Amino acid sequence: MSDLAEEREVILGVDTHLDVHVAVLIDVLGRVVATTSVPTTALGYEQLIEWACALGRLTRAGIEGTGTYGAALARRVQEHGVPVLEINRPDRSRRRLRGKNDPTDAENAARAVLAGEANAIPKAQSGVVEAMRAVSMARRSAVKAKTQAINQLRALLVTAPALIRATLWKVKPEQCVARALG
Numbered sequence: 001m002s003d004l005a006e007e008r009e010v011i012l013g014v015d016t017h018l019d020v021h022v023a024v025l026i027d028v029l030g031r032v033v034a035t036t037s038v039p040t041t042a043l044g045y046e047q048l049i050e051w052a053c054a055l056g057r058l059t060r061a062g063i064e065g066t067g068t069y070g071a072a073l074a075r076r077v078q079e080h081g082v083p084v085l086e087i088n089r090p091d092r093s094r095r096r097l098r099g100k101n102d103p104t105d106a107e108n109a110a111r112a113v114l115a116g117e118a119n120a121i122p123k124a125q126s127g128v129v130e131a132m133r134a135v136s137m138a139r140r141s142a143v144k145a146k147t148q149a150i151n152q153l154r155a156l157l158v159t160a161p162a163l164i165r166a167t168l169w170k171v172k173p174e175q176c177v178a179r180a181l182g
Helices: 003-007 042-054 071-079 092-098 102-115 127-158 162-168 173-181
Strands: 009-015 020-027 032-039 057-064 084-087
Touching: 009 042, 009 102, 020 042, 020 102, 032 042, 032 102, 042 057, 042 071, 057 071, 057 102, 071 084, 084 102, 127 162, 127 173, 162 173
Parallel strands: 009 057, 057 084
Antiparallel strands: 009 020, 020 032
16 A cells, blocks of 8 residues: 555445445545445455555445445444444435436445434344344244235135035134145
8 A cells, every 4th residue: 555545534435236336435525536346245345445445544434225235344344443334325306316326326425424414323233133123024924924825725715615615714714724734
């Protein structure tokens, strides 16, 4: 790294997607230093951090979607000791007026950090709260699947032969399933 790069403070902005993240570095005066894109892999995250650090002293990062597509990148950047701030996606009317452009969105993320507009700290996505969220999501999914299966069975009974329909139609769902299996 050159002496200039070591002295220059840079701020990272990232527009996140499923397969690729687009990143822009700006300096503390708001000038764009460089732009790149990396795959959403562990190697891609390391390449992004190395790239940013090679161009200056990385002091802050603004990442869109730290609860979704940007979660893994946010964790990795934080592990490198760089504070990460959650960037809210711009509202749709503003995006329509200015046009959708990944490098521009990444630059805007960096500028939001520089201007102090971004101040939300990403959720850790670990610990008891995250575990409860995962259990709750799994339960909701199981209840929904059970309801769908019972509704499908009841729909089949509408056109079933009279003897089968009479045996299964007016019983509780659990009994209906048990008798249908027997």
